[in-house]
Amino acid sequence: MNIYVLLKKTFDTEEKISVAGGTIEDEGAEFIINPYDEYAVEEAITQRDAHGGEVTVVTVGDEDSEKQLRTALAMGADKAVLINTEEDLDEGDSFTTVKILEAYFEDKEVDLILAGNVAIDEASGQVGPRLAELLGFPYVTTITNLDIKDETVTIEKDVEGDVEIIETSLPLLVTCQQGLNEPRYPSLPGIMKAKKKPLEELEIDDLDLDEEDVEAKTKTIDIYLPPEKEAGRVLEGEISDQVSELVSLLKNEKKVL
Amino acid sequence: MSDKYIVISEVRDGELRHVSFEAIAAAKEINADAEIVGVVVGDGSLESLAKELIYYGADRVISVSHEKLKTYTSEGYGQSIMAIINDENPAGIIMGHTSIGKDLSPKLASKLETGLISDAVAIEKDDDQPVFIRPIYSGKAFEKKIITNGITFVTIRPNNISALEKDESRSGDIETKNVDIADIRTIVKDVVRKASKGVDLSEANVIIAGGRGVKSEDGFKPLYELAEVLGGAVGASRGACDAEYCDYALQIGQTGKVVTPDLYIAVGISGAIQHLAGMSNSKVIVAINKDPEANIFNIADYGIVGDLFEVIPLLIEEFKKVK
Ligand SMILES: Cc1cc2nc3c(=O)[nH]c(=O)nc-3n(C[C@H](O)[C@H](O)[C@H](O)COP(=O)(O)OP(=O)(O)OC[C@H]3O[C@@H](n4cnc5c(N)ncnc54)[C@H](O)[C@@H]3O)c2cc1C
Ligand SMILES: Cc1cc2nc3c(=O)[nH]c(=O)nc-3n(C[C@H](O)[C@H](O)[C@H](O)COP(=O)(O)OP(=O)(O)OC[C@H]3O[C@@H](n4cnc5c(N)ncnc54)[C@H](O)[C@@H]3O)c2cc1C
Numbered sequence: 219m220n221i222y223v224l225l226k227k228t229f230d231t232e233e234k235i236s237v238a239g240g241t242i243e244d245e246g247a248e249f250i251i252n253p254y255d256e257y258a259v260e261e262a263i264t265q266r267d268a269h270g271g272e273v274t275v276v277t278v279g280d281e282d283s284e285k286q287l288r289t290a291l292a293m294g295a296d297k298a299v300l301i302n303t304e305e306d307l308d309e310g311d312s313f314t315t316v317k318i319l320e321a322y323f324e325d326k327e328v329d330l331i332l333a334g335n336v337a338i339d340e341a342s343g344q345v346g347p348r349l350a351e352l353l354g355f356p357y358v359t360t361i362t363n364l365d366i367k368d369e370t371v372t373i374e375k376d377v378e379g380d381v382e383i384i385e386t387s388l389p390l391l392v393t394c395q396q397g398l399n400e401p402r403y404p405s406l407p408g409i410m411k412a413k414k415k416p417l418e419e420l421e422i423d424d425l426d427l428d429e430e431d432v433e434a435k436t437k438t439i440d441i442y443l444p445p446e447k448e449a450g451r452v453l454e455g456e457i458s459d460q461v462s463e464l465v466s467l468l469k470n471e472k473k474v475l
Numbered sequence: 476m477s478d479k480y481i482v483i484s485e486v487r488d489g490e491l492r493h494v495s496f497e498a499i500a501a502a503k504e505i506n507a508d509a510e511i512v513g514v515v516v517g518d519g520s521l522e523s524l525a526k527e528l529i530y531y532g533a534d535r536v537i538s539v540s541h542e543k544l545k546t547y548t549s550e551g552y553g554q555s556i557m558a559i560i561n562d563e564n565p566a567g568i569i570m571g572h573t574s575i576g577k578d579l580s581p582k583l584a585s586k587l588e589t590g591l592i593s594d595a596v597a598i599e600k601d602d603d604q605p606v607f608i609r610p611i612y613s614g615k616a617f618e619k620k621i622i623t624n625g626i627t628f629v630t631i632r633p634n635n636i637s638a639l640e641k642d643e644s645r646s647g648d649i650e651t652k653n654v655d656i657a658d659i660r661t662i663v664k665d666v667v668r669k670a671s672k673g674v675d676l677s678e679a680n681v682i683i684a685g686g687r688g689v690k691s692e693d694g695f696k697p698l699y700e701l702a703e704v705l706g707g708a709v710g711a712s713r714g715a716c717d718a719e720y721c722d723y724a725l726q727i728g729q730t731g732k733v734v735t736p737d738l739y740i741a742v743g744i745s746g747a748i749q750h751l752a753g754m755s756n757s758k759v760i761v762a763i764n765k766d767p768e769a770n771i772f773n774i775a776d777y778g779i780v781g782d783l784f785e786v787i788p789l790l791i792e793e794f795k796k797v798k
Contacts, residue, residue: 231613232748242616312581313590338729338752339612342593344581347549351585356660357549359578372664378574378677378732379724382546383665396713396730397723433624435590439606440619450760452767452778460779461789464761467777469797472759474681474738475705 219271219366219388220326221262223295224319224333224345227279227286228252231338240440251286254334256293256401257394261364262332263294264399269366271329272296276322278315280304284417291412292404298417306422311434312344318432319345320352321425328353328389335360335393343393350391358384360395478509478566480627483556484528485575486517491524493678494571494631496531496638501631502569503532503639504598505605510534512563516555518545525649532639535648537563543656546666547575550659553582558654560587567627572733573677576630589625596635596735596756613729613752633677634735635756670724681707682736684727684754687714688743688764688783695721697787698742704794710734712744728753743783746771763787 229235230248237243251259262273274297275290277283287298301318303310323331331353333346343359350357362381363374366388375382376395404412422432453460469475480502484495495513502511513533515521518540525536539555552575560568560583568583570576572594584591595607599619607620607629622628676682683702685695695709702709710732711725727734729752739757744750746762746769754760755774762775763786772778779786 231615235612235615237616311590341611343577344591344593347578347581348585351582358661379669379726381667382663384661385664386661435624436592436620437623438618438620441616443616450772450775450778452772452780457781457785458789461786461793464777464779465793465797474759475797
């Protein structure tokens with residue numbers, strides 16, 4: 219099976235976020251593999267081990283994205299592809315990313331593409347379904363189980379807590395939800411091996427794309443932090459007095475009752 | 476009347492989800508003079524739902540009824556709604572950022588080769604240009620986004636944009652459209668319903684959420700009692716769901732439901748970033764936790780440091796007095 223994983227490098231949102239001049243300060247910030255893409259990498263490896271084939275991890279990013287790709291290789295992916303837009307593009311949105319991915323997949327034999335259901339930074343959740351549509355693939359989002367038997371693919375999909383059992387076939391694109399699996403940590407031998415695994419670097423020119431082909435359809439005009447919340451009040455005194463005070467605050471001050 | 480906006484409604488258990496009405500209001504915020512065309516798809520008669528959309532501000536409604544639309548699939552819904560979009564040629568499309576909205580909107584945007592702004596919580600106007608505000612970085616920051624090219628396609632987070640007042644004197648044209656639906660490649664074989672009927676957490680005004688600190692399924696009982704007193708719903712953290720104290724349908728957070736109630740009471744929840752991503756926009760947050768250092772206190776308006784098993788029964792009594 220030819221299995222592909224779409225991987226995004228994201229800002230670790232557990233870290234403190236600072237904003238300057240309408241953009242996120244990423245100088246010195248910690249970048250990680252988007253957590254939902256870790257589920258995708260893990261699932262890809264498991265499916266490959268069960269059915270044979272190869273796992274290729276693809277990212278649209280910059281030079282620094284190599285780090286996350288190497289981590290995926292260390293987990294067990296076979297090959298990585300970095301589509302580096304640093305030199306060619308200043309701006310982009312989901313449309314841009316998907317146009318680039320579409321061009322990349324144009325001449326590929328694909329059985330399965332796994333993506334994250336959402337990236338924790340920009341969090342639009344658009345990339346997977348958008349790409350599936352352009353490639354003409356069926357897709358299932360937020361999956362929590364994937365079972366491939368011959369021609370039939372059976373999926374459990376999380377729908378706001380309900381579970382849908384879906385039957386479909388390859389080629390297919392899925393987006394991964396928490397609960398699908400437990401991503402492995404890269405092992406030391408895995409990390410050593412990853413250094414020698416193939417990592418192909420492409421630019422949009424290699425995909426026969428110009429800047430105009432991928433011009434974004436949306437634009438971010440400002441980024442800001444929410445207004446500093448007044449420090450919350452931790453109530454004091456006897457628990458029963460705290461409880462009465464809380465109820466009175468909710469009723470009289472916040473007027474939410 | 477100039478521009479036309481399509482509002483794609485969503486039906487659950489035979490009723491329209493409230494976010495459908497909020498989407499109508501959002502379209503009006505984008506352009507007060509626009510013609511609002513409601514869209515409802517499903518199986519069987521959709522007439523009463525169509526009327527409901529009109530009461531909430533739609534000028535007319537197009538419905539598509541087909542046996543293949545009984546349960547949502549991106550292909551079935553996609554084909555029906557694309558047929559409508561092609562006929563109507565709208566200036567914009569609005570729908571809820573729900574499970575269905577998240578699944579369907581990128582497909583439509585891709586097909587239409589347009590931009591899409593997902594998960595907007597507010598709309599501002601800069602002259603005539605609508606500016607959409609959306610949370611990013613797990614809710615730690617916000618961005619303002621505009622469409623620079625093509626139609627205005629937006630999904631809105633439930634419970635953030637107020638619906639218009641329901642007005643049963645309104646009337647409008649209801650058109651039934653026939654659509655041929657080609658083969659669907661993703662077949663829904665079964666739906667295992669976990670969420671109890673009638674409660675839609677994303678629409679609740681009061682939520683009592685329990686975490687691992689609640690310690691057992693039984694431990695959730697007082698939370699249900701409190702919710703009942705307040706006319707609210709019960710939610711949970713991932714920790715509580717993983718420990719099987721309650722069902723995953725109650726999970727709030729990045730991988731669960733995203734909620735914006737007027738009052739959120741977090742009980743025995745530590746306040747992990749993935750949990751906060753689903754509730755930090757709540758209007759008033761109360762935290763009850765025995766650990767004074769718990770992160771949840773950093774975003775709470777009011778906190779009680781104490782044992783939840785002591786605090787909750789007292790709270791129930793106290794709320795009963797004022798309700
Ligand atoms: C030069 C350039 C500049 C850009 N600038 C911005 C910007 O300022 N603001 C902005 O919002 N976006 C920008 N983008 C697009 C951005 O990189 C994302 O692809 C896009 O915003 C979608 O992000 P998301 O967080 O909404 O992803 P989601 O759609 O939430 O991601 C879902 C899944 O799609 C896959 N995926 C998403 N992005 C990528 C990727 N880059 N490579 C491989 N797989 C991916 C992953 O599997 C991910 O889990 C830019 C793109 C380019 C090429
Ligand atoms: C990719 C990813 C996605 C995730 N998505 C989500 C998500 O959508 N939603 C979510 O919630 N989590 C999510 N998580 C998990 C999250 O990181 C936390 O593990 C989880 O939220 C912890 O749940 P908790 O607060 O109930 O448990 P804990 O962190 O164990 O906290 C329990 C709290 O209860 C308090 N407590 C204990 N006993 C008492 C008592 N008697 N009285 C009062 N207080 C008491 C303790 O002081 C503690 O603060 C996700 C994680 C990952 C990696």
